[in-house]
Amino acid sequence: MLDVLIVGGGPVGLFLGCLLAQRGLSFQVLERRTATSSHSRAVGLHPPALELFERVGAAQAAVQAGVPVRSGVLRGPGGVVGELDFAGVSPRYPFVLVLPQHDTEKLLEARLSELAPHSLRRSVVVQSLTQTNERVTVRALEGEAETTLQARFVVGADGRRSLIRSLLGVAFRGRTYPDTYLMGDFPDTTAYGSRAVLQLDSGGIVESFPLPGQRRRWVAYTPSLRLTASAADLSTLLAERTGLHVPAQECSMLSAFETRRHAAQTMLRGRAVLIGDAAHEVSPIGGQGMNLGWLDAAALAPLLEQAVQGQPFDTRPLEQFSAARLRSARRAARQAEINMWLGRPLTPLLVPAREALMRAALRPISAPKLADVFTMRWSLPAS
Numbered sequence: 001m002l003d004v005l006i007v008g009g010g011p012v013g014l015f016l017g018c019l020l021a022q023r024g025l026s027f028q029v030l031e032r033r034t035a036t037s038s039h040s041r042a043v044g045l046h047p048p049a050l051e052l053f054e055r056v057g058a059a060q061a062a063v064q065a066g067v068p069v070r071s072g073v074l075r076g077p078g079g080v081v082g083e084l085d086f087a088g089v090s091p092r093y094p095f096v097l098v099l100p101q102h103d104t105e106k107l108l109e110a111r112l113s114e115l116a117p118h119s120l121r122r123s124v125v126v127q128s129l130t131q132t133n134e135r136v137t138v139r140a141l142e143g144e145a146e147t148t149l150q151a152r153f154v155v156g157a158d159g160r161r162s163l164i165r166s167l168l169g170v171a172f173r174g175r176t177y178p179d180t181y182l183m184g185d186f187p188d189t190t191a192y193g194s195r196a197v198l199q200l201d202s203g204g205i206v207e208s209f210p211l212p213g214q215r216r217r218w219v220a221y222t223p224s225l226r227l228t229a230s231a232a233d234l235s236t237l238l239a240e241r242t243g244l245h246v247p248a249q250e251c252s253m254l255s256a257f258e259t260r261r262h263a264a265q266t267m268l269r270g271r272a273v274l275i276g277d278a279a280h281e282v283s284p285i286g287g288q289g290m291n292l293g294w295l296d297a298a299a300l301a302p303l304l305e306q307a308v309q310g311q312p313f314d315t316r317p318l319e320q321f322s323a324a325r326l327r328s329a330r331r332a333a334r335q336a337e338i339n340m341w342l343g344r345p346l347t348p349l350l351v352p353a354r355e356a357l358m359r360a361a362l363r364p365i366s367a368p369k370l371a372d373v374f375t376m377r378w379s380l381p382a383s
């Protein structure tokens with residue numbers, strides 16, 4: 001019998017695997033995909049996450065592969081409104097690191113295979129779960145073959161449509177926001193360099209972030225979900241709002257997405273724990289979801305170590321974990337709501353008022369606090 005079974009080898013499950021390997025627990029990560037997803041969702045790694053990556057020896061490789069964004073520029077129709085500097089947010093990582101999610105997952109997978117070779121089992125689709133006071137039994141399909149695994153604990157890191165959450169009967173309450181976006185990756189033809197740029201326009205916000213390889217990600221507010229939009233449509237929209245031209249024919253990723261907020265009613269049921277998007281979903285605007293999941297994993301790893309050693313199983317530390325992590329997720333969700341609110345369309349008459357508000361927030365007295373908020377400084381757990 002294993003100590004822990006982790007269902008889901010996305011960024012959060014892989015990172016928890018690294019942490020458990022370092023603590024000497026026996027575990028396996030069960031992942032249905034044959035390889036890392038090529039769809040790039042998250043790009044932002046915040047300083048608290050980089051500090052956690054240090055614990056598993058993955059920070060240096062991440063920093064080498066990514067682009068450190070040391071400041072964010074806010075622009076309005078009339079030009080630059082202000083700049084937010086991240087210099088004071090962390091002594092070692094005074095930046096938000098931009099690294100596409102599939103590269104981050106590859107990096108974590110490589111580190112996991114060094115720390116615990118063969119602990120990641122791909123092409124394993126978990127189908128059911130039962131538990132007693134002593135153990136959890138998971139049944140899965142590995143290719144055509146049925147397989148049964150037992151562990152003292154199971155962790156559902158299986159994403160927002162979590163099967164583990166459904167099997168546990170845990171409700172996932174929340175809502176879909178009216179805000180939708182179109183995003184795409186293009187060669188960087190701007191002079192922005194390694195800065196993030198937020199362009200506030202009466203038609204809605206346009207955000208852009210530098211990517212490795214001299215490319216840039218553009219994210220534009222859209223009045224409705226533009227699932228059939230082309231790269232040329234995004235290029236036209238960007239030109240209208242920013243006056244900049246991105247080469248549509250060289251688009252390497254295009255995706256339209258909607259925004260949601262959901263939270264599990266609890267992250268603990270018996271010997272099963274939910275983490276990452278399986279436990280909470282926040283709007284991607286502000287780039288916090290994956291980072292929140294890593295913070296869950298970092299808070300959970302020492303508790304799992306204690307729990308596998310302790311007899312009888314004391315549920316209180318894990319109950320406290322669940323309450324604290326759901327509080328953190330609520331805070332991140334509120335933050336994302338403010339970010340979305342700031343980027344919504346406005347009648348042109350009100351644009352100057354929004355700019356004045358932002359100018360006030362970017363004054364030297366309030367800017368450091370704002371930088372802390374945008375880099376998730378508030379979120380680092382004690383252990």
Ligand SMILES: Cc1cc2nc3c(=O)[nH]c(=O)nc-3n(C[C@H](O)[C@H](O)[C@H](O)COP(=O)(O)OP(=O)(O)OC[C@H]3O[C@@H](n4cnc5c(N)ncnc54)[C@H](O)[C@@H]3O)c2cc1C
Nearest residue numbers: 008010012032042043044126159276277287288289290291
């Ligand atoms: C457009 C967009 C931009 C984003 N940008 C950011 C950002 O900049 N920063 C940030 O922090 N977050 C961002 N996010 C959020 C981030 O992508 C998610 O929070 C993150 O992927 C959650 O990781 P996870 O490991 O919890 O879940 P997932 O990434 O969903 O991984 C779950 C894994 O479980 C596997 N799985 C599911 N069911 C089973 C099963 N039955 N058996 C076996 N395996 C299973 C899946 O194949 C998958 O690999 C963004 C999201 C979107 C949509």
